[in-house]
Amino acid sequence: MELKKVAEGKTKIVYEYSSSYYLLRFKDSITAGDGARKDEMSGKGTLNARTSAVFFKLLEENSIKTHFVGVYDDNTLIVKRLKMIPVEVVLRNIATGSIVKRLPIKEGEVFDPPIVEFFLKDDLRHDPLLNYSHLRYFKLLTKEEAERIEEVMMKVNVVMRKFLEEKGLILYDFKLEFGKDENGELIIGDEITLDSMRVRDKDNRIYDKDLYRRGEALEVVRKAYEDFLNIISR
Ligand SMILES: Nc1ncnc2c1ncn2[C@@H]1O[C@H](COP(=O)(O)OP(=O)(O)OP(=O)(O)O)[C@@H](O)[C@H]1O
Numbered sequence: 001m002e003l004k005k006v007a008e009g010k011t012k013i014v015y016e017y018s019s020s021y022y023l024l025r026f027k028d029s030i031t032a033g034d035g036a037r038k039d040e041m042s043g044k045g046t047l048n049a050r051t052s053a054v055f056f057k058l059l060e061e062n063s064i065k066t067h068f069v070g071v072y073d074d075n076t077l078i079v080k081r082l083k084m085i086p087v088e089v090v091l092r093n094i095a096t097g098s099i100v101k102r103l104p105i106k107e108g109e110v111f112d113p114p115i116v117e118f119f120l121k122d123d124l125r126h127d128p129l130l131n132y133s134h135l136r137y138f139k140l141l142t143k144e145e146a147e148r149i150e151e152v153m154m155k156v157n158v159v160m161r162k163f164l165e166e167k168g169l170i171l172y173d174f175k176l177e178f179g180k181d182e183n184g185e186l187i188i189g190d191e192i193t194l195d196s197m198r199v200r201d202k203d204n205r206i207y208d209k210d211l212y213r214r215g216e217a218l219e220v221v222r223k224a225y226e227d228f229l230n231i232i233s234r
């Protein structure tokens with residue numbers, strides 16, 4: 001069957017599937033610095049599709065709405081059609097990454113309660129931070145919707161943190177993207193993978209895309225993604 005392409009980004013392709021579903025195909029591309037650096041890591045599409053499926057199922061089991069419908073093939077998920085909001089929502093439990101550059105916060109500081117941030121998806125401007133006024137001005141989210149999303153982020157954090165902690169892993173932060181379904185309801189879309197979260201173990205081993213950001217060999221990055229999928233699938 002010939003699939004019609006709806007959209008293509010840096011790491012995924014969206015295809016038509018049915019009147020209410022799309023296919024979301026994960027590519028082998030790995031990128032950093034808003035696309036400034038790019039490589040092909042064979043097997044990554046499959047690893048990320050599987051990792052996303054594990055987390056979407058986990059959230060659904062905990063009554064959190066996601067776009068996940070099922071698995072189509074090795075690197076493709078069946079998802080609900082959403083009108084995506086071009087905003088990245090980040091929740092941080094432990095400080096690392098952009099926040100320690102942007103604010104007087106030290107690497108490793110613990111946020112209790114966690115910090116939630118909104119960023120505009122705009123690679124050319126390096127995804128600038130947005131507050132409620134910006135979200136309203138750009139007609140991205142009302143204050144009520146932004147608050148609702150913050151609640152969902154907190155709930156997702158509790159579920160994912162507990163799940164990973166039971167496996168000896170620590171969730172530093174994660175990013176979600178939301179979209180609206182045909183009823184205008186806000187639903188989690190996109191992906192939940194090591195590209196979109198930071199996970200370490202008790203010995204401080206890094207499993208996530210920070211390995212690639214730091215310039216580790218692709219073999220090392222792939223091994224970490226594989227090991228992580230094995231751990232969360234047990
Ligand atoms: N359920 C969904 N319905 C519609 N679009 C979706 C869904 N889930 C994800 N998408 C969209 O799929 C596109 C491709 O994903 P990818 O992560 O490769 O894009 P990206 O590199 O982040 O950049 P951009 O979103 O700017 O194209 C994204 O635009 C994302 O918003």
Ligand SMILES: [Mg+2]
Binds near residue numbers: 009010011
């Ligand atoms: Mg993306």
